[in-house]
Amino acid sequence: MSRWLSTLISSGSPALYHLKPKKEEFGTLAKMTVGEKIPNKTNKTILLVGETGAGKSTLINALINYTMGVKWEDGVWFQIVEGEKNENQTESQTSDVVVYESFGFEDETLPYSLTIIDTPGFGDTRGIEHDAIVSQQLLDLFRLDDGVHEVHAVGLVMKATDNRLSERLIYIFNSVMSLFGKDVEKNIVALITHSDGRRPKNALKALEVANIKCATNEKNEPAHFLFDNCQDEARAENELEELEHSYDVTQKGIKQLMCFIAELEPQQLDTTVDVLNTRIKLTACFQNLQDRIEKIDLKISEIKKTEEDVKLYEKGLKNDENFTVETDEVYKEKEAVPGGKRWFGFLKGAVTCTVCEETCHYPCTIAKTPGMCEVIQDGNCIVCTKKCPAEKHVKDTWRYVNKTRKVKKTMEILKRTYEVKQEEKKTLLSSLEEEKEKLDEEKNTLVNESYQLVLKLEKIALNVDSLSTNVHLDILIEKMMEKGEKEKVEKLMKIKASQSKGVQTVLRYCYSKVTSAGRAAFNYVFKSGPDSSVD
Structure with a gap:
C-alpha cells in the first residue's frame, strides 16, 4: 500500500488513512484521481444517486479500497471521502458533483479501472436553483473532452431498512433519470447499504411500490447489491466475528456489482447531452x-x-x-x-x-x-x-x-x-x-417555442419527473389556457399527470426558495388550477 500517498488519521485496528488523490478543480466540479491512467485500458463508470445519510460516502470509500486490493487481514482502511453528515442535517456533505478515479490496479483486483460520479443530494432545502446547478454540472462533465462520455451503471443508494422510498428520494432519482434516454433502465441498479447480508425484503418491496424502473436479476427482482457500513469501525475483541462478517458482506456485494458491470453495455451519453x-x-x-x-x-x-x-x-x-x-x-x-x-x-x-x-x-x-x-x-x-x-x-x-x-x-x-x-x-x-x-x-x-421544447424533452427522456420541468409545465399550461389552446393544454396536462406526487411534495418543500415565477406556478396549479388538489 506504500505507493499511495496518504496520511494517518488514527492508529489501531484498522489503522485509518486519508488518501491524498490528485485533485483537479473544474469550476464547480472536482476530480479526485488515485494512481495514473494507463492509455487504452478499459474503464467502467458508476453514477451514484441517493439522499444524505444513505451511505454514499462510505460506499465510495469501500469501492476505492476494493480496487486498491485492501483486505480484512491488512488491518488498514483508506478514506477518500470524509464521513457523511447525520440525517438531521439538511444539506449534503458536498455541494458539487465529484468524480473519483482509481487507476493502476487493472488486471490485479479488477480487469478495468473505475470511475465513480458522486452527485450531491437533490431536493434539499436549497431548492430548485440548486437542482438546476447539479444538472448543469452533469452536463458540463458529460460534454468536456476530458469528462465522462459513457456510464455503465446508475446506482440508487438506499438503506436495507427502508420500507418505503421517501418522496424526496423518488424525486432525487427521477431528477437524475430524466437526464438520460429511455433505454437506461438496464443500467440502473439498487445499492443496498447498512445490510446484514440477508435478502433486503423491505427495500425490494419499496422499489416495487415506487415503480422504480431498473435492471432485473435471474429471479426477476430489481438488480441489487448488498453492503454494510462498518469497515472503518474499531475492531473490538468481542465484535471481531460480527465485524468480519460485515466486511465480507461488502466485499461480496462489490465483487458481484463489478461482475455485473463487466457484462453491461454502457449508456452512451450522446442522448443524455x-x-x-x-x-x-x-x-x-x-x-x-x-x-x-x-x-x-x-x-x-x-x-x-x-x-x-x-x-x-x-x-x-x-x-x-x-x-x-x-x-x-x-x-x-x-x-x-x-x-x-x-x-x-x-x-x-x-x-x-x-x-x-x-x-x-x-x-x-x-x-x-x-x-x-x-x-x-x-x-x-x-x-x-x-x-x-x-x-x-x-x-x-x-x-x-x-x-x-x-x-x-x-x-x-x-x-x-x-x-x-x-x-x-x-x-x-x-x-x-x-x-x-x-x-x-x-x-x-x-x-409556442417552449411548448415544442417540452414535447421534444418528453420524447427523448426516460421521464420528465423533475422539479424544474414541473414548474415550467405549470407556467406553460397557464399561458396556453390564456390563449385558448385546448389541445395543447390537454397534452401538457397529460404529461404533468404522469409525474409523481413526490414532485408536488418537493414543490411545497422548496416553496420558499423558488423564484416569484415558480411561486406563481405553484399557486396556480395547487390552488386554482384544474388539477390542483394535493394532500
Whole structure:
C-alpha cells in the first residue's frame, strides 16, 4: 500500500488513512484521481444517486479500497471521502458533483479501472436553483473532452431498512433519470447499504411500490447489491466475528456489482447531452419569457398611469404647455452575476444580446464564446426577441434586468415616443395599445417555442419527473389556457399527470426558495388550477 500517498488519521485496528488523490478543480466540479491512467485500458463508470445519510460516502470509500486490493487481514482502511453528515442535517456533505478515479490496479483486483460520479443530494432545502446547478454540472462533465462520455451503471443508494422510498428520494432519482434516454433502465441498479447480508425484503418491496424502473436479476427482482457500513469501525475483541462478517458482506456485494458491470453495455451519453441541451434551451426560453412578461407588466402599469394623466389633460388642461406626466419608465440595467475564468479558459457567466438588451442564457458555463452557447443555432439566437446573430451577443459576468425609474414627460415628448401621427388619426392611447399587442404577440411566439421544447424533452427522456420541468409545465399550461389552446393544454396536462406526487411534495418543500415565477406556478396549479388538489 506504500505507493499511495496518504496520511494517518488514527492508529489501531484498522489503522485509518486519508488518501491524498490528485485533485483537479473544474469550476464547480472536482476530480479526485488515485494512481495514473494507463492509455487504452478499459474503464467502467458508476453514477451514484441517493439522499444524505444513505451511505454514499462510505460506499465510495469501500469501492476505492476494493480496487486498491485492501483486505480484512491488512488491518488498514483508506478514506477518500470524509464521513457523511447525520440525517438531521439538511444539506449534503458536498455541494458539487465529484468524480473519483482509481487507476493502476487493472488486471490485479479488477480487469478495468473505475470511475465513480458522486452527485450531491437533490431536493434539499436549497431548492430548485440548486437542482438546476447539479444538472448543469452533469452536463458540463458529460460534454468536456476530458469528462465522462459513457456510464455503465446508475446506482440508487438506499438503506436495507427502508420500507418505503421517501418522496424526496423518488424525486432525487427521477431528477437524475430524466437526464438520460429511455433505454437506461438496464443500467440502473439498487445499492443496498447498512445490510446484514440477508435478502433486503423491505427495500425490494419499496422499489416495487415506487415503480422504480431498473435492471432485473435471474429471479426477476430489481438488480441489487448488498453492503454494510462498518469497515472503518474499531475492531473490538468481542465484535471481531460480527465485524468480519460485515466486511465480507461488502466485499461480496462489490465483487458481484463489478461482475455485473463487466457484462453491461454502457449508456452512451450522446442522448443524455441532447436531453440536457434541450433542458438548457427550455430553461433559457422560460427565463427570457419571464423577463419579457415582467417587462410587459411594467409597461402596462406605465400605460395605465399615463392614460389617467392624459384624461386629466383632456378635461381642461389642453392649453397648459407645461403639463407633464410622471411615469415609471422601464429600462434595462446590467447586473453583476457570479462568474469568471474556469478550466481550460472557459468562462462562467451570462450570454446577452446587445441589440435586444436581453439575457439569453444564464448561467452559461462551458461555452467560451456566445457562438458556442446552446442557445445559438445556425448562427442565430433562438431566445432573444429579434433572434439576432451570434456576433451581436456577448458573454460576460453581467446580465440584463428590468428596472423602472421616475421620469416626467410633456405631452409632446409622449407623442414622439409613441409615434402619434395626426394624419393617421392615431391617439396616444391607441399607440400604447398597439405596443402592448405587439408584446403579447412576441410572448405567444416564445410560449409556442417552449411548448415544442417540452414535447421534444418528453420524447427523448426516460421521464420528465423533475422539479424544474414541473414548474415550467405549470407556467406553460397557464399561458396556453390564456390563449385558448385546448389541445395543447390537454397534452401538457397529460404529461404533468404522469409525474409523481413526490414532485408536488418537493414543490411545497422548496416553496420558499423558488423564484416569484415558480411561486406563481405553484399557486396556480395547487390552488386554482384544474388539477390542483394535493394532500
